[in-house]
Amino acid sequence: MFESFTQERIDTGEVEINLRRGGSGPPLLLLHGYPQTHVMWHGVAPLLAQNxxxxxxxxxxxxxxxKPLGEADHSSYSKRAMAADMVRVMEHLGYTSFRVAGHDRGGRVTHRLCLDWPYHVERAAVLDIVPTHKVFATTNQAVSTGYYHWFFLIQPNGLPERMIGQDPDYYLQEKLARWSALKQNFAPEAVEAYQRAFRDPACIHATCEDxxxxxxxxxxxxEADxxxxxxxxxLVLWGLRGLMHENYDxxxxxxxxxxDVTAKGIDCGHFIPEERPLETLDALSNFFAE
Incomplete structure (x- = not known):
């Protein structure tokens, strides 16, 4: 995967961000979701890199x-902090404006990027989310059951870290199975990369802090915005067999x-780029080419 891409690690002044970069043309930033890494774009990124x-x-x-330790107010894992990381990364690479697509947690970072850095973001895509504020304001039994981890991971005193740490491989695989509709579409190399990252206690803590x-x-x-x-x-993409579709318009x-919203539902579960890479590629290519 990512054979034609170079791997880099960029110091933003607060953290170091690992990335892969490839292709030529207008800059396009891709942000992953939970509990994954940038590897989730393996079926889409090499083809996007043609343009x-x-x-x-x-x-x-x-x-x-x-993976810094969480602060008392959790500000080190705010979407504002994560968005600022990405602006600094792109500036370091020489891009003062860019396109961005984010899936799941990366979509929430993308939302904050658009609000905090409007002159840096030319076009944006969010995949299979509705805004965080909307979720907390409208949570019902179905949402809280399907996305129980939203309420489990926020528990204090290291409780989720300790419990997940007992068997991180099982926990991660359960999440992939629970939220996908086309379960055969996960590449073994990608799952291995997710497991390798998630076995690190610092990663488990950081994702809880997120x-x-x-x-x-x-x-x-x-609320301020x-x-x-x-x-x-x-561009808004969502899975027609997923929890977002079942509970929200x-x-x-x-x-x-x-x-200015362009919207398209895709016949899959939550993990759109891995379940339906060609449909994802088509939607992103057409939207970002404009």
Whole structure:
């Protein structure tokens, strides 16, 4: 995977971000979700690199990027901090403006990027999410059962870290199976990369902090920006066999938060780029080529 890409590690001043970069053309940043790494883009990135300079980054706390200890207010894993990481990475690579697509947690970082750094983001795509504030404001029994980890991972005193750490491979594989509709579509090399990263106790802690931030400081930031809309063109992709589709009108939800929305449901579960790589490639290529 990523044979034509170079691997780099960039110091942002706060953390070091691991990434792979390849291709030529306009810069396109790809951000992964939980509990994965940048490797989740393996079926899409090499083909996008035919027309774009593709940057696949590990978010802070994930993969081979730095994993700082969580602060008392969880600010070190706020989406604001994660978004700023990516701006600094892209500036280091020579790009003052760029396109960005984010899946799951990476989509939440993308949302914050669009709000905090509007002049840096030319076009954006979010995959299989609705805004964090919307989820917490409208959670019902179905959402809290399907996405129970939102409430498990935010528990204090190292409780989830200790429990996940007893068998991280099982925990990760359960998540992949629970949220996918086309389970045969996970490449063994990708699953191995996710397991290797997730066996690190620092990664388990960091990913818990990601969710703790979502339930605290991220909500404060989101509430302050409820009247602020994403100004750039936004592509919304979601799985027609996933929890988001079952519980939300996904495009309508994003039209409340963005001025220019293109929306497309895809016949798969949560892990869109791995379950339906060609459909994902087609949607992203057409949208980002404009």
């Amino acid at each position: 774009f300079t593709v940057v696949c980054a590990d978010l802070r706390g994930y993969g081979n990027s730095s 969710y703790r931030a979502a339930a605290s400081i991220d909500l404060e930031h989101d 409820l009247q602020k809309k994403i100004g750039c063109p936004l 996904v495009p309508a939800t994003w039209r409340e938060r963005a001025s």
